[in-house]
Amino acid sequence: MKNHGLGDWIHRRRVRSRGQTALISAAGEQTYDQLARRIDKLANALADRGIRPGDRVAYLGENSAAFLETLFATGSIGAVFVPLNTRLAPPEVQFALQDSGARVLVTSTPLAPLAAPACRDTAVELVLAVAEGAAAPEESAVFPVTTEEFEAVLTSGAEQRLDVAVGLEDLAVILYTSGTTGSPKGAMLTHGNLTWNAINVLTDFDLSSKDVALMIAPLFHVAALGQGALPVLLKGGRIILEQRFEPGRVLALIEEHHVTNLSGVPTTFQLICEHPQWEHTDISSLRNLTCGGSAVPLRVLDAYESRGLAFTMGYGMTETSPGATTLPPAHSRPKQGSGGLAHFHTDVRVVDPMDQPCAVGEVGEIQVHGPNVIAEYWNRPEATASSFVREDDGLWLKTGDMGYFDEDGFLFISDRLKDMIISGGENIYPAQVEQQIAALEAVAAVAVIGVEDAHWGEVPRAVIVVREGHELTEEQVLHHLDGKLARYKIPKSVVFVESMPRTASGKIRKPDLRRQYA
Incomplete structure (x- = not known):
């Protein structure tokens, strides 16, 4: 086969996991075989509409089967997937569409009032509307370009496996940074970046094909996609897609589906353990709790440890696909507050302003190197030039984060360089x-x-x-x-x-x- 990227994952998995459930979402359950067939049909339908290798296909919507179907279908034809943050304002969505040059926008019908004005003055020539139990867009949300129903388009495609040449070095996803400072930048994640990140997760985490991952964080965020969904699908596990976070429902789903994997930020886990049903819910199936963003407060650690659970914490960013370090559960208490050790196939260093290694305990800038790290930003040569250090072993990403290593080699994050107070x-x-x-x-x-x-x-x-x-x-x-x-x-x-x-x-x-x- 010519396709060595993400677009071929589900096809290769369907042979090994035929009949096993891949997704559970508002659209129902899909086995790996059913998911592969739908990806084939959507890929052919997009190709029929002129989408070629390198073309960008944007997605604006909550967690759904359509999100992953679009991701893998674009990968099947060598196109580039551009997931967009649903919490942006129309001008911000428009910026991402203009900057990426997306030709197709897939969006859920409830988000039509956001998506419609954002399409104006962009390269978007086709909108695919994903019905999610909502009425058709109001007149004010009519799109300025051709609009078709996602399901009708998918159904129109031929059910045959395409074999487009896609290499690990080819661009898979443009994922825009959250833009907490300045204009968002499009991080160019290759098929190799995402594949190696998944390998890191499978190497450093105890995942199996029996795992059931409840996805409560949005897939348009790199942590949910790269650390959660993709590794589980690569391994042949099951994913439950939730469109929004509600702690009571999370507890109910854990008990109903015997969820094994749950990821989120400290606030997520705090709201879950403070819910009235916390003490009355059977959560004995849980075994992988992954938390990022910041350190887990001690009282939250106490609440989960009282029920026999511990956290895997970590540090990363969009540019590292996203894993840079991970803190195993055995160290969550003695190394509380640490980002952990570098992922298995990733290198992390702390350097001074001259890019020289810092001593143990000395604060410096954190830099990351590895096959999961991007090499450039989309249409931002100046940002690329200022964000990387070229060494004999390749490019090192300048994270802009400050931190230090302790005597055992565990990384501690001090703060953002730009957030430091003098x-x-x-x-x-x-x-x-x-x-x-x-x-x-x-x-x-x-x-x-x-x-x-x-x-x-x-x-x-x-x-x-x-x-x-x-x-x-x-x-x-x-x-x-x-x-x-x-x-x-x-x-x-x-x-x-x-x-x-x-x-x-x-x-x-x-x-x-x-x-x-x-």
Whole structure:
């Protein structure tokens, strides 16, 4: 076969897993054989409509079978999949469509009011509408280009396996960064990047073909796609796709389907263990809990450990497909707060401003190298040039994150380089302060930002969301930190808010906090 990329995964898997369930979604259950047939038909239908290798096909929609069908169908014909964040505004979606040059947009009907205006003045010439139990778009949401129903288009395709030449070095996905600073950049993930990331997961995680993964995070985010869905499908496991997160329903699905794998951010796991049904739900099937984004608070660790569960934590980003490091469950308590060890086929280093290795315990910039790391950004030669260091062994990605290695080789993340606060010549890494504040029982979420100060240049300010049913004062926060941190690191003020602005992956948008509270 000529196709060595993602587009051939399900075909190769169908022979080994014939009759076994691949997906459970709002559309029902699909076996690997049924999924492979639908991918074939969609791939042929897209080819019939003029989509060729290298063409971009964008997707705007919640988790669904259609998302994965489109991903694998584009891979089957050598086209490029462009998943879009459903929480963006129309101008932001339009930017991604213009920047990627997508010719086709697949979108769910409930998102038509978002997608329709975003298509204007772009290269999009065809929209495929995925019906998800919603009525047809209103007149105000009529698309300015040809629109067809996704299912009708898929049905029209021939049921034959295409054999287009696709190599591991070929582009598979353009995934736009969350854009917490500046304009989003399109990370160019090759078939090799995603394949090697999946191999890393299968090597470092205890996955099997019997696993059942509940996908509650959006697949348009690289963590859910790269760490969750793709490795499980590569291994022949089962995926349950949820369009949105609701902790009570998550607990019900775990019990009903004997879910083994669950991934999310600390807030996700906190809301699950605080739900009234937590103590009454059979969660004995769970064995792989994966958490990213930030360290898991001790009280959340306690809640899961009391039920015999431990977390695998990690560190990564869109540009690393996304895994860079992983912290095995056995180390979640003794190395609490660490990003862990480099993935098996990935190298991680911490360097000074001259790109020289830092000593143990010395904070520097984190850089990543490996077959799962992208080599460039789409249409951004200047960003590519400034984001990589070329060494004899290849390119090293400059993450912009600060961190250090401990004496055992475990990576600890200090903070984003651009989030670092410089107060009176002293460097303050907000993550260290946030971790101490998060230990307070009353704290649901916390972010530390820098604010201008006439004397020190800038000083830290804590922005806190208080847990429901709890009370907290500024005095209590500052008293808690006294003696735990150097005086210059302790926030000079505290702001209490109802909620935090977040990206689709759950990360707090600090630029928004600075605009509001700095």
